[in-house]
Amino acid sequence: MNAVVEVRDAHVVHRARGGGVFRRDRVYALTGADLTVGAGETVGVVGESGCGKSTLARVLVGVQRPVAGSVAFRGRDLWTMPAAERRTLVGAGVGMVFQDPSTALNRRLTVRRILRDPLDVHQRGTRAEREDRVRELMSLVGLPRALADALPGQLSGGQRQRVAIARALALDPVLVVADEPTSALDVSVRAQILNLLLDLKERLGLALVFVSHDIQTVRRMSDRVITMYLGRIVEESPAGRVTDAARHPYTRALFSATPGLLDPIDPIPLSGPVPSATRPPSGCPFRTRCWKADGVCAGAMPDFSAASRPGHRYRCHHPVQEDESSRDPADPVRQEP
Ligand SMILES: Nc1ncnc2c1ncn2[C@@H]1O[C@H](COP(=O)(O)OP(=O)(O)OP(=O)(O)O)[C@@H](O)[C@H]1O
Numbered sequence: 431m432n433a434v435v436e437v438r439d440a441h442v443v444h445r446a447r448g449g450g451v452f453r454r455d456r457v458y459a460l461t462g463a464d465l466t467v468g469a470g471e472t473v474g475v476v477g478e479s480g481c482g483k484s485t486l487a488r489v490l491v492g493v494q495r496p497v498a499g500s501v502a503f504r505g506r507d508l509w510t511m512p513a514a515e516r517r518t519l520v521g522a523g524v525g526m527v528f529q530d531p532s533t534a535l536n537r538r539l540t541v542r543r544i545l546r547d548p549l550d551v552h553q554r555g556t557r558a559e560r561e562d563r564v565r566e567l568m569s570l571v572g573l574p575r576a577l578a579d580a581l582p583g584q585l586s587g588g589q590r591q592r593v594a595i596a597r598a599l600a601l602d603p604v605l606v607v608a609d610e611p612t613s614a615l616d617v618s619v620r621a622q623i624l625n626l627l628l629d630l631k632e633r634l635g636l637a638l639v640f641v642s643h644d645i646q647t648v649r650r651m652s653d654r655v656i657t658m659y660l661g662r663i664v665e666e667s668p669a670g671r672v673t674d675a676a677r678h679p680y681t682r683a684l685f686s687a688t689p690g691l692l693d694p695i696d697p698i699p700l701s702g703p704v705p706s707a708t709r710p711p712s713g714c715p716f717r718t719r720c721w722k723a724d725g726v727c728a729g730a731m732p733d734f735s736a737a738s739r740p741g742h743r744y745r746c747h748h749p750v751q752e753d754e755s756s757r758d759p760a761d762p763v764r765q766e767p
Pocket residue numbers: 444445446447457458459477478479480481482483484485486707
């Protein structure tokens with residue numbers, strides 16, 4: 431695989447929010463993350479709220495420095511190069527699309543200025559060429575030219591997200607990272623924005639990392655699905671088979687709870703809350719909610735095992751069998767953190 435970005439054993443630890451200067455709690459937002467995104471592929475990232483999806487996205491685009499581990503963009507280690515070089519390399523090579531275009535766009539700038547800004551900052555072409563590029567970008571994302579002088583507040587939510595996507599594409603990136611790009615939009619325009627992203631990805635040969643709570647959408651959009659739980663990547667599987675071939679109990683449970691599957695599977699209810707990211711359980715972090723967990727799971731987080739299909743791997747001591755359709759009826763054995 432021709433790698434665009436490679437994250438190796440990345441850890442991100444935050445100081446817990448609130449609690450004043452004497453509070454020393456640490457939030458383990460990302461632990462030992464390994465991920466390679468290849469040229470032209472779409473990688474979906476799923477997991478419950480707070481599991482570290484956005485943190486992983488921020489690490490991928492070089493705005494969050496891991497406390498340990500490495501991030502290489504097109505083969506170059508981002509955190510050993512000077513900051514200015516990193517900003518130029520990532521600024522031109524990666525586009526980022528955020529959840530809420532109302533806050534991601536400067537309210538005082540016209541569409542034209544918003545789209546010209548990255549071209550000005552990176553000094554791309556002459557002024558006339560930049561204006562041409564702005565028109566080209568607007569047409570690429572299906573925005574009428576008449577909107578060039580509009581302010582974000584004069585646009586609909588869908589149009590604003592089109593502007594945000596056009597801005598992300600301004601410098602011809604090789605990778606676009608979209609973090610919940612449709613969750614702030616009306617249901618009626620979500621499909622249009624998703625189709626636009628897929629269409630652009632195909633036309634421009636982009637790699638796309640797609641972070642979403644919407645598991646069905648991730649499955650439809652992606653070549654590969656990454657499942658995260660409490661700061662860890664627990665499974666990586668080809669998207670087409672994720673509902674029936676996933677081996678990690680958490681991936682199975684997550685997808686089983688998704689309405690609207692073509693082939694519905696028996697729902698696997700997860701009991702109990704997600705443990706705190708300030709005090710993750712020892713061993714496998716999912717063990718406190720897992721019906722398969724035993725003492726082994728409390729001891730250590732297993733390394734990745736390769737499943738039978740290429741591109742499919744998981745970290746679990748007691749993986750679900752591929753033909754195991756539902757939760758084991760035996761009483762769940764849950765371990766205390
Ligand atoms: N700047 C920060 N300071 C302290 N804790 C943080 C910070 N950013 C994230 N966290 C914590 O790190 C963990 C991972 O957060 P992250 O936003 O990556 O999760 P997420 O899966 O994207 O969540 P959501 O789906 O709700 O957006 C959470 O426990 C979150 O509260």
